[in-house]
Amino acid sequence: MSKAKTSNGLMQKLGPLFGLLLIVVIISIMSPNFLTTDNIFNVLRQVSISALIAFGMTFVILTGGIDLSVGSTLALTGAVAASLLAGGTDPFIAMGVALMLGLILGAINGVIIAKGKVAPFIATLATMTIYRGLTLVYTDGKPISGLGDHLAFQMFGKGYFFGIPVPVVTMLVTFFVLYFILRKTTFGRRVYAIGGNAEAARLSGINVDRTTIAVYALTGMLAAMAALILTSRLNSAQPTAGQSYELDAIAAVVLGGTSLTGGRGWIVGTLIGALIIGVLNNGLNLIGVSSFFQQVVKGLVILFAVLIDRKKAA
Amino acid sequence: MNMKKLSVTALLASSLLLSACSMSPNGDDKAKDTKKTDCDFKIGMSVSTLNNPFFVTLSDGAKAEAKDEKVDLTVVDAQDNASKQASDVEDLIQQDVDLIIINPTDSKAVASAVESANNANIPVITVDRVSEGGDVISHIASDNKEGGKMATAYLQEVIGEGAKVAQLEGVAGSSAATDRGAGFEEVAKKGFDVVASQTANFNRAEGLTVMENILQSNGDIKGVFAQNDEMALGAIEAIEASGKDIKVVGFDATDDGVQAVKDGKMIATIAQKPTEIGETAIETAVKSLNGEKVEKDIPIELELIKK
Numbered sequence: 001m002s003k004a005k006t007s008n009g010l011m012q013k014l015g016p017l018f019g020l021l022l023i024v025v026i027i028s029i030m031s032p033n034f035l036t037t038d039n040i041f042n043v044l045r046q047v048s049i050s051a052l053i054a055f056g057m058t059f060v061i062l063t064g065g066i067d068l069s070v071g072s073t074l075a076l077t078g079a080v081a082a083s084l085l086a087g088g089t090d091p092f093i094a095m096g097v098a099l100m101l102g103l104i105l106g107a108i109n110g111v112i113i114a115k116g117k118v119a120p121f122i123a124t125l126a127t128m129t130i131y132r133g134l135t136l137v138y139t140d141g142k143p144i145s146g147l148g149d150h151l152a153f154q155m156f157g158k159g160y161f162f163g164i165p166v167p168v169v170t171m172l173v174t175f176f177v178l179y180f181i182l183r184k185t186t187f188g189r190r191v192y193a194i195g196g197n198a199e200a201a202r203l204s205g206i207n208v209d210r211t212t213i214a215v216y217a218l219t220g221m222l223a224a225m226a227a228l229i230l231t232s233r234l235n236s237a238q239p240t241a242g243q244s245y246e247l248d249a250i251a252a253v254v255l256g257g258t259s260l261t262g263g264r265g266w267i268v269g270t271l272i273g274a275l276i277i278g279v280l281n282n283g284l285n286l287i288g289v290s291s292f293f294q295q296v297v298k299g300l301v302i303l304f305a306v307l308i309d310r311k312k313a314a
Numbered sequence: 315m316n317m318k319k320l321s322v323t324a325l326l327a328s329s330l331l332l333s334a335c336s337m338s339p340n341g342d343d344k345a346k347d348t349k350k351t352d353c354d355f356k357i358g359m360s361v362s363t364l365n366n367p368f369f370v371t372l373s374d375g376a377k378a379e380a381k382d383e384k385v386d387l388t389v390v391d392a393q394d395n396a397s398k399q400a401s402d403v404e405d406l407i408q409q410d411v412d413l414i415i416i417n418p419t420d421s422k423a424v425a426s427a428v429e430s431a432n433n434a435n436i437p438v439i440t441v442d443r444v445s446e447g448g449d450v451i452s453h454i455a456s457d458n459k460e461g462g463k464m465a466t467a468y469l470q471e472v473i474g475e476g477a478k479v480a481q482l483e484g485v486a487g488s489s490a491a492t493d494r495g496a497g498f499e500e501v502a503k504k505g506f507d508v509v510a511s512q513t514a515n516f517n518r519a520e521g522l523t524v525m526e527n528i529l530q531s532n533g534d535i536k537g538v539f540a541q542n543d544e545m546a547l548g549a550i551e552a553i554e555a556s557g558k559d560i561k562v563v564g565f566d567a568t569d570d571g572v573q574a575v576k577d578g579k580m581i582a583t584i585a586q587k588p589t590e591i592g593e594t595a596i597e598t599a600v601k602s603l604n605g606e607k608v609e610k611d612i613p614i615e616l617e618l619i620k621k
Contacts, residue, residue, distance in 0.1 A: 142367045285527035291513040
């Protein structure tokens with residue numbers, strides 16, 4: 001490996017970080033309320049939900065797949081957790097059930113894709129609709145509230161851990177665990193291998209099906225984790241929760257420099273990508289940009305980031 | 315040519331025209347069999363979305379009333395998608411219903427669906443949102459602008475004139491958001507200092523984050539008008555977490571909203587009466603099908619719910 005190549009790769013990886021810093025600088029100049037400890041925690045807490053989903057999406061995209069069903073998985077697992085809590089179930093059991101359900105819903109995606117040989121886009125488009133429909137059936141189209149005030153569950157979304165919001169701690173711990181898995185374990189290397197060339201991975205003895213199923217199951221479980229934070233923060237579960245979250249997650253992954261064709265990318269970039277979207281949402285609000293124009297800005301930033309990425313890759 | 319022949323020719327020609335190009339709005343449904351009894355009436359209802367408790371309650375009201383009146387009611391869900399609504403209405407026309415009740419997803423986009431019903435000689439009643447085109451025999455809705463005024467006036471009563479307030483807006487372009495916002499502005503213009511007005515798309519999760527962000531830049535507000543309860547409830551979570559004392563007024567009186575008022579978390583909400591809107595729609599439909607005259611505009615009253 002030549003030295004020039006390494007530094008080129010590093011530059012490419014640092015691109016999103018510079019982008020984030022640039023946005024932070026611009027917004028802090030325009031709004032004095034932006035760079036305060038309080039607001040930074042505020043942004044991080046808002047980002048935690050979309051970041052968890054985007055972490056899972058990173059694994060999926062690294063294998064060359066896509067998961068459109070994460071928003072619906074979030075809604076269904078959130079609704080199940082909320083109804084269990086409302087029924088007086090112990091919060092740890094309710095949370096465990098929701099995480100298990102997320103894992104199963106994700107694994108179903110994986111099985112359809114790996115065993116059924118259905119393109120991930122189509123498979124998860126179908127389950128996105130099915131899971132959303134099941135949520136509506138389950139909730140009868142109405143929000144579930146009256147969750148009681150179990151301390152453990154309240155803490156999960158609203159609490160503080162040594163002054164840091166619990167969702168932020170959850171996000172960071174999850175991030176480090178996933179970073180470790182991706183960089184240091186055989187499983188992580190298999191994820192990259194499948195995305196790089198599934199056939200070569202198969203020939204080299206990797207069980208592609210099993211890895212694929214595990215990746216989607218992981219993504220489903222992370223969506224359920226996001227659901228628990230959202231449900232705790234809102235003190236209720238909405239049947240419409242999580243709509244279009246899959247797009248935010250994909251945007252975060254792409255902003256972070258992970259290639260949509262698979263095999264190339266890193267999870268640190270996804271965290272930065274999620275932060276860029278979160279900082280934009282918060283900052284444009286603080287500056288008082290009209291909500292219509294906010295969408296234009298967000299779209300432009302995504303486009304700009306991807307174009308720069310293209311140029312560098314070429 | 316005698317008079318009789320002329321009129322027959324005219325009738326034939328017009329019916330031909332109607333079936334051929336059919337751009338002309340229908341006259342009344344004279345062709346309809348007026349001897350039908352109630353239980354033979356088939357009514358189709360296209361609801362904007364059953365993904366929102368308000369419209370679920372509305373359609374439940376309609377279903378209950380349809381059962382009482384012994385009419386056959388088919389409800390279809392447009393899933394907040396204007397083009398799905400257009401094809402839903404086409405499907406209802408194909409099913410040969412006697413009347414279509416439309417709860418538009420979008421006032422402008424629904425016009426073509428209303429026109430297709432008109433061309434098929436099927437009368438249309440709109441509920442909650444108007445149609446900006448086609449012929450509608452009756453429109454049933456609560457007066458959203460009046461509700462916005464009621465809510466804002468009550469907020470003023472509680473936190474006093476001249477206070478700093480924020481507004482959480484609904485989905486841009488929806489008539490509920492436009493009308494409630496207009497009502498808010500009319501009162502707020504004189505009595506409030508509006509420091510922020512942002513959309514949270516009638517969504518609780520967005521209500522939470524948008525409110526958190528507003529609190530970062532405008533922590534000294536005293537009151538919030540949210541254009542629906544979902545956003546109000548999200549805002550309340552943000553306000554509670556910040557430990558500030560900010561009064562919130564919502565709109566819609568959903569179950570959760572009313573509970574929040576009872577618990578003292580929200581000072582008031584405006585009750586639309588979705589059940590009554592649904593019931594009135596069916597009542598009006600049956601009346602009209604029985605040949606009675608119906609009002610063009612039927613306002614359903616609103617109610618301020620406070621502790």
